[in-house]
Amino acid sequence: MQKKVAAVHDISGFGRCSLTTAIAVLSACGHQCCPVPSAVLSAHTAYEGITYRDLTEDLPGYVHSFETLGLTFDAIYSGYLSSGRQIEQVIRLAEHCAAPGCITLVDPVMGDNGKPYTVAQDASFISDMRALCRHADVITPNVTEVAMLLGEDPRAFGEGREEIEQAMRRLAGLGPKDIIVTGLRERGRIGAAYYHAQSGQSGFCFSGEVPAYFPGTGDLFASVLLGVLLRDGESLQSSTRRAVDYVHDCAQYTLEQKTPPIDGVQFECLLSRLIK
Ligand code: PXL
Numbered sequence: 001m002q003k004k005v006a007a008v009h010d011i012s013g014f015g016r017c018s019l020t021t022a023i024a025v026l027s028a029c030g031h032q033c034c035p036v037p038s039a040v041l042s043a044h045t046a047y048e049g050i051t052y053r054d055l056t057e058d059l060p061g062y063v064h065s066f067e068t069l070g071l072t073f074d075a076i077y078s079g080y081l082s083s084g085r086q087i088e089q090v091i092r093l094a095e096h097c098a099a100p101g102c103i104t105l106v107d108p109v110m111g112d113n114g115k116p117y118t119v120a121q122d123a124s125f126i127s128d129m130r131a132l133c134r135h136a137d138v139i140t141p142n143v144t145e146v147a148m149l150l151g152e153d154p155r156a157f158g159e160g161r162e163e164i165e166q167a168m169r170r171l172a173g174l175g176p177k178d179i180i181v182t183g184l185r186e187r188g189r190i191g192a193a194y195y196h197a198q199s200g201q202s203g204f205c206f207s208g209e210v211p212a213y214f215p216g217t218g219d220l221f222a223s224v225l226l227g228v229l230l231r232d233g234e235s236l237q238s239s240t241r242r243a244v245d246y247v248h249d250c251a252q253y254t255l256e257q258k259t260p261p262i263d264g265v266q267f268e269c270l271l272s273r274l275i276k
Contacts, residue, residue: 003230006066006097008036008059008090009079009219015044016264017216018080022223024267028274029227034073036062036093038086045117046215046262054082059089063096072099077226079219080109082119084128094135103229106136106176107222111144112183113213114155120148134175138229140222142183146171159184161193165202168195178236182221185209190248192221194240205241207248210255216264221247227274246273 005026009018019035026033038059042051076098078090094104108129110120120126126148133139133149141149146167147157157163168179172195179195184204191206221243228239250265257266 003031003074004034004071004099005031005075005077005226005230006034006036006073006093007077007079008038008081008086008093009077010039010041010082011035011037012041012044014042015047015216015262016267017044017219021216021219021267022077022079024271025220025223025274026227028271029224029231030276031074031227031230034071038081044215044264056083056085056089059086060092063089063092066093066097071097073097073102074099075103075105075226075230077105077107077222078132079107079222081129084124087128087132090132091135103138103226104136105138105140105222105226105229106132107140107218108133108145108149109218110141110148111154112142112218114144114157116144116148116154126151130174133171136176138178138180138226139171139176140180140182140218140225141171142218143181146181149174159186161186161204164193165195168193168202169197171195172197180225180236180240182218191244192240194236196236201237203237203240205237205244207244208252210248210251212251212255212261214251214254214261214265217247217251220250220265220267224274231276246270249273 007022011019023033040053144154147154181193189206190209195202224243250267254265
């Protein structure tokens with residue numbers, strides 16, 4: 001049976017992130033991606049002079065409509081959200097529309113490189129995101145978001161293996177079964193750490209670091225991770241490996257194409273690698 005994913009993110013007209021990425025990647029992985037747009041932007045927020053239309057008011061109707069249609073999802077996948085009210089609707093979607101065995105994946109998009117995004121500058125948004133993580137099976141924070149979820153200073157949070165292992169155990173205490181920390185740097189390499197709370201198994205996956213900063217790679221990582229995880233027989237370790245390698249390969253390819261890093265990584269030409 002084909003898997004159905006309800007994906008709650010914004011859609012940005014330019015800049016390769018959020019729903020644009022999720023729909024393409026999950027479709028290439030063979031799943032049906034059902035978009036639940038939380039906002040419509042002309043381009044992602046790293047660009048100047050963009051338009052932004054908030055769709056918070058539409059979200060309760062989406063949940064109601066999905067329920068009326070009798071829809072249930074094999075995964076509920078959330079990414080960039082702009083308010084506590086949007087977070088509340090993701091929780092409602094997970095409570096009302098999860099199929100048996102549903103994977104709720106929360107990418108707690110709140111900041112990067114030690115700096116919170118504008119939406120996450122008030123403490124109540126961070127505590128609402130923490131509450132959403134309590135409903136999640138899998139979370140995919142970067143190191144900045146790990147610190148924010150744990151109530152620590154994101155500018156001072158260490159990336160050593162022991163600190164990350166300890167942080168993942170603390171994050172599991174919030175509720176999620178699986179923790180994946182993205183964007184970890186180690187001796188010229190970049191990758192992710194994973195922790196499966198039930199078994200206590202953890203590990204690290206790295207590939208070569210590409211010398212450029214591309215917005216939207218967190219969305220690409222989480223979408224590939226979920227797309228692979230939803231396939232029968234794939235483990236947390238094998239899904240993390242696939243996501244690390246795919247993001248690396250897209251970043252390397254984009255660097256060679258010499259397009260502006262702000263436009264994101266050119267994942268489109270490499271989508272065939274995700275097709276089984
Ligand atoms: O990649 C995360 C993301 C998603 N959506 C929007 C963003 C960002 C990051 O800046 O601006 C609109």
